[in-house]
Amino acid sequence: MKFRVVFALAALIAATTAAPAAELNFKPINGNGIYAVGEKVGWLVTPAPGATTKALYTYTIRSNGSAEIGKGTLDLSKGGGEIAVTLDKPGMVYVTIDRAPVAGPTPEEAAKINTKLKAVVTKKDKALKPIFAKYPDLCLISEPCAATPAVTGLPPIQSHLAIVGAAVAPSKIAPSAPAPADFDAFWAGKLAELAKVPVNPVLTEIPAPLPGIKFYKVKLDSLNSHVQGYLAVPDKKGPFPAMIQYQWAGVYALIPWNCASRAQQGWLCLNVDSHDMAPDSATGAPLDYPAVGNTSRETSYFLNMYLRDTRALDWVRSLPEWNKKTVVVTGTSMGGHQSLVTAGLNPGKVTAVVVNEPSGGDTQAALKGRLPAFPNWAVTNPAVAEASSYFDTANFAPKITAPTVAAIGFIDTVCPPASILSAVNRIPAPHEIIPMPESEHNNYTPDKQAAWLQRSEEIFATLLHGGTFVPDETIAK
Numbered sequence: 001m002k003f004r005v006v007f008a009l010a011a012l013i014a015a016t017t018a019a020p021a022a023e024l025n026f027k028p029i030n031g032n033g034i035y036a037v038g039e040k041v042g043w044l045v046t047p048a049p050g051a052t053t054k055a056l057y058t059y060t061i062r063s064n065g066s067a068e069i070g071k072g073t074l075d076l077s078k079g080g081g082e083i084a085v086t087l088d089k090p091g092m093v094y095v096t097i098d099r100a101p102v103a104g105p106t107p108e109e110a111a112k113i114n115t116k117l118k119a120v121v122t123k124k125d126k127a128l129k130p131i132f133a134k135y136p137d138l139c140l141i142s143e144p145c146a147a148t149p150a151v152t153g154l155p156p157i158q159s160h161l162a163i164v165g166a167a168v169a170p171s172k173i174a175p176s177a178p179a180p181a182d183f184d185a186f187w188a189g190k191l192a193e194l195a196k197v198p199v200n201p202v203l204t205e206i207p208a209p210l211p212g213i214k215f216y217k218v219k220l221d222s223l224n225s226h227v228q229g230y231l232a233v234p235d236k237k238g239p240f241p242a243m244i245q246y247q248w249a250g251v252y253a254l255i256p257w258n259c260a261s262r263a264q265q266g267w268l269c270l271n272v273d274s275h276d277m278a279p280d281s282a283t284g285a286p287l288d289y290p291a292v293g294n295t296s297r298e299t300s301y302f303l304n305m306y307l308r309d310t311r312a313l314d315w316v317r318s319l320p321e322w323n324k325k326t327v328v329v330t331g332t333s334m335g336g337h338q339s340l341v342t343a344g345l346n347p348g349k350v351t352a353v354v355v356n357e358p359s360g361g362d363t364q365a366a367l368k369g370r371l372p373a374f375p376n377w378a379v380t381n382p383a384v385a386e387a388s389s390y391f392d393t394a395n396f397a398p399k400i401t402a403p404t405v406a407a408i409g410f411i412d413t414v415c416p417p418a419s420i421l422s423a424v425n426r427i428p429a430p431h432e433i434i435p436m437p438e439s440e441h442n443n444y445t446p447d448k449q450a451a452w453l454q455r456s457e458e459i460f461a462t463l464l465h466g467g468t469f470v471p472d473e474t475i476a477k
Contacts, residue, residue: 023051024076024097026164029084033166033410033437034475041093041166042084045074056100057161061085064418065094065371073100083164090169092410092417094371096160114139165410165417165437171476173421175361176368177385179395186297186390187345194223194307199315203231209256212236213263217279218270222311225276225304229312230256232263232271233321240268241326241464242316246309246338247274248331249359249374251287254279266464268321272312274305274334290375295383297390302375306391309342313349325351326463330456332356332442333415334374336406337393340423343404344396352469353404354459356452357412357442361419363388373419397426403471404431405459407452409439424476432471 026043035041047053055077061070074081074097083095117140122129132138180186200221208215213232220227234240243262247254259269277284286292286301293299313329316322327350329339336358343350359374364385366372372379379385389395406424408417424431434455439448459469 023053024048024057024162026162028164028166028437030166033435034170035087035166035168037089037169037172038086039168040084040086041168042082043095043164044080044082045076045097046080047076054099057081057097058100059083059095059097062094062096063087063091064365064369065092065413065416067369087168090172090174092170092173092421093166093168094411095164097162097164098160110139163411163440167410167417167421167435170417170421170433171425173418173425175364175392175394175422175426176370177364177389179392180386180389183390183395190223190303190307191310191345194311197221197223199311199318201315208232208260210260210264213260215256215260215263220311220315222308223304225308227272227308227312227315228275228277228279229270229272230254230259230279232259232267232269234263234266234268238268238321239323240266240321241328241466242319242322243267243269243328243330243460244312244316244339244342245269245271246329246331246335246342247272248333248335249274249290251275251277251283251285251289253282268316268319268323270312270316272309272338274338276304276308290377294377295381295387297387300387300391302391305338306341306345309338310345313342313346317349326466328352328354328460328463330354331358334359337361340393340400340404341391341396343402344393344399347399347401350400350402352459352463353400353402353406354456355405356407356449356456357409357415357439358393358406358420358423359415360391360393361415361421361423362394363392365416365419365422370418371413371416373415393423394426397423398428400427401429403429403469405434405455405469405471406431407434407436407449407455409441409445409448410435410437412439412441414441414444430471430473431476432473433475435475 025046025048029042053076057074059072063069070085118132202219204217206215206217212235214235216231218229218231254271254273259271262269273279275285289301292301329342329350331339336355337360339353339355340358343353361373363377364379366379377384377388379388404427408420410417434451436448436451439445442449462469
């Protein structure tokens with residue numbers, strides 16, 4: 001099992017050395033993709049080795065994934081070109097590249113071609129003649145007498161020939177809106193209500209998916225709901241460092257292997273379902289849960305989710321198997337989102353925060369011309385905008401006391417980099433940024449996640465063996 005993990009990691013690391021697109025190579029002017037305000041941000045563009053390229057390409061440059069700030073044409077007939085822009089304030093640069101459109105036949109020419117083509121086909125197979133008569137608008141060529149069918153169901157990264165991204169003064173990117181004046185008081189009140197609810201833990205031992213561990217389904221009482229998930233404990237003498245895994249977005253059954261594999265390594269591991277539903281169930285929560293109750297802080301679906309996350313943390317810290325020293329909260333996307341919130345709600349109770357492309361930041365981004373992040377609350381509704389501020393990771397970040405690492409995809413459109421930086425930049429504790437210039441969201445470009453995989457495993461190994469995680473603050477500063 002360990003060999004499989006190492007091999008997969010090595011394969012992903014090797015994959016990141018490939019060109020962003022099979023047709024073109026992009027060489028950043030700054031190798032790490034990070035620039036200062038006023039500095040030229042750009043890429044040298046050349047045909048990929050062995051690729052048959054078109055001469056002309058178009059590109060569009062956007063700031064923070066939204067506002068268009070430039071566009072142009074690349075002529076690679078002589079071998080190379082450049083995309084460049086400057087920003088006069090901190091932000092992210094997002095560039096899409098496509099082949100320049102090639103002129104096709106006029107509608108009249110296409111109709112003539114189609115008529116001639118039908119005649120040729122009918123001559124070869126007379127049985128087609130009545131079919132063509134029945135469907136006179138049938139077009140045997142793709143354009144312009146029939147539009148090319150739209151490709152649906154593809155992630156954003158595949159809708160362009162290539163996408164590249166860069167950061168300008170990333171440590172200076174701030175939230176679009178301030179925290180509500182009563183933010184701290186609101187959450188202090190909710191935590192006080194939660195504390196009055198008895199935990200009433202119910203553990204049901206079930207067959208372990210891996211040897212050398214004990215495995216349980218867990219159910220805990222929380223305020224107006226229940227924490228549910230899997231607990232994995234090494235089947236040997238403890239105590240052990242603890243890892244709490246929070247889940248990415250969606251409604252699905254949890255993967256038992258996620259915590260089981262960590263327990264094999266020596267972790268006391270709790271995998272928390274984002275919903276009040278059994279961990280082995282794929283149903284039990286509304287698929288549109290981000291929109292549920294989103295016009296009020298009192299009814300938002302995320303209120304009970306955040307409180308369940310804190311209840312899970314407190315319960316793990318009460319277990320006799322815990323070593324009373326190390327608690328790591330971790331997750332990807334909405335799992336990273338919940339990790340940041342939990343660390344902010346519980347200063348001093350978390351040892352490290354290790355997150356990948358976390359959602360939930362800069363909830364009012366769309367009102368300031370930035371690409372918003374999941375949960376994509378409809379903040380044009382003033383009530384939704386106001387409520388969202390009570391659930392914005394950027395407003396929990398100032399309370400985080402644990403060293404933190406966050407991986408950021410520079411071309412991520414699900415959790416745009418500016419939304420993540422708006423939160424991480426507010427963390428007063430030492431924090432580290434893992435830049436992934438070629439990465440969209442993790443499920444769209446899994447081959448571009450090597451930097452996250454490698455660094456997170458290094459941190460986990462350090463903490464597992466009693467070491468101290470010291471963030472590399474080179475980019476964060």
